[in-house]
Amino acid sequence: MSLISQNLQAVHEAIAQAAQRYDRNPTDIVLLAVSKTFPAEDVVAAWQAGQIRFGENYVQEGVDKIARVAELLGLPALNQGRADASAPEWHFIGPIQSNKTRPIAEHFSWVHSIDRDKIATRLSEQRPDNLPALNVCIQVNISGEASKSGVAPNQCAQLARHIHSLPRLQLRGLMAVPEATENEVEQRRAFAALRELSKQLAQGGIVLDTLSMGMSGDLAAAIAEGSTMVRIGSAIFGKRNYAV
Numbered sequence: 001m002s003l004i005s006q007n008l009q010a011v012h013e014a015i016a017q018a019a020q021r022y023d024r025n026p027t028d029i030v031l032l033a034v035s036k037t038f039p040a041e042d043v044v045a046a047w048q049a050g051q052i053r054f055g056e057n058y059v060q061e062g063v064d065k066i067a068r069v070a071e072l073l074g075l076p077a078l079n080q081g082r083a084d085a086s087a088p089e090w091h092f093i094g095p096i097q098s099n100k101t102r103p104i105a106e107h108f109s110w111v112h113s114i115d116r117d118k119i120a121t122r123l124s125e126q127r128p129d130n131l132p133a134l135n136v137c138i139q140v141n142i143s144g145e146a147s148k149s150g151v152a153p154n155q156c157a158q159l160a161r162h163i164h165s166l167p168r169l170q171l172r173g174l175m176a177v178p179e180a181t182e183n184e185v186e187q188r189r190a191f192a193a194l195r196e197l198s199k200q201l202a203q204g205g206i207v208l209d210t211l212s213m214g215m216s217g218d219l220a221a222a223i224a225e226g227s228t229m230v231r232i233g234s235a236i237f238g239k240r241n242y243a244v
């Protein structure tokens with residue numbers, strides 16, 4: 001068994017344990033394998049171990065890897081949509097510059113990191129007609145750090161309404177990358193704030209099905225507070241070679 005498949009099994013066990021501990025149904029928590037900085041061959045190893053969903057942070061790296069993985073797996077070329085349910089599903093989770101939206105709209109199934117109207121508008125305009133609507137999450141700056149990307153919590157409803165008005169986007173949920181801390185109480189406080197924001201949006205008529213929160217270091221806290229999608233990189237693929 002490859003190291004990646006052993007790591008995947010350990011992550012599935014950690015998800016199951018946290019789900020049991022916090023009274024969640026483990027099937028309500030989707031695993032997104034974050035493959036940034038790792039080669040296409042590692043994605044293929046994870047796919048062979050049953051992993052379907054992959055996350056990328058950098059546009060060019062992601063687009064190149066999507067093509068290479070399709071080639072290695074003998075799948076149809078880019079821009080054809082997913083060949084079947086077992087084909088890899090690609091999620092863009094990194095910061096988005098407005099001049100880089102087109103390749104994202106053309107090659108990914110999900111975008112987790114929308115933080116302003118202009119990016120949403122461009123992704124909707126550039127989503128090819130032969131593909132289903134792009135699934136999107138709003139990234140929220142939940143810890144209020146000046147340097148972090150994400151919309152301020154009090155601007156989230158306005159952005160959600162804008163996305164709702166766009167024909168080629170399907171608003172699925174909220175995403176956050178809270179300030180890194182090993183303190184589980186603080187981790188949970190940030191994730192609880194994202195969950196509360198989602199609840200407020202629902203009260204205003206915007207009902208979402210996704211809370212994209214939890215990484216290798218705070219997976220249990222995220223599950224405790226209602227995560228439906230955890231984004232796990234290093235616990236699956238190992239330590240990254242450059243800081244990201």
Ligand SMILES: *Cc1c(COP(=O)(O)O)cnc(C)c1O
Pocket residue numbers: 034036057093094177215216217231232233234235244
């Ligand atoms: C890198 C990254 C992850 C995965 O982080 P790990 O700590 O390696 O699990 C998740 N989400 C985002 C937005 C990232 O940039």
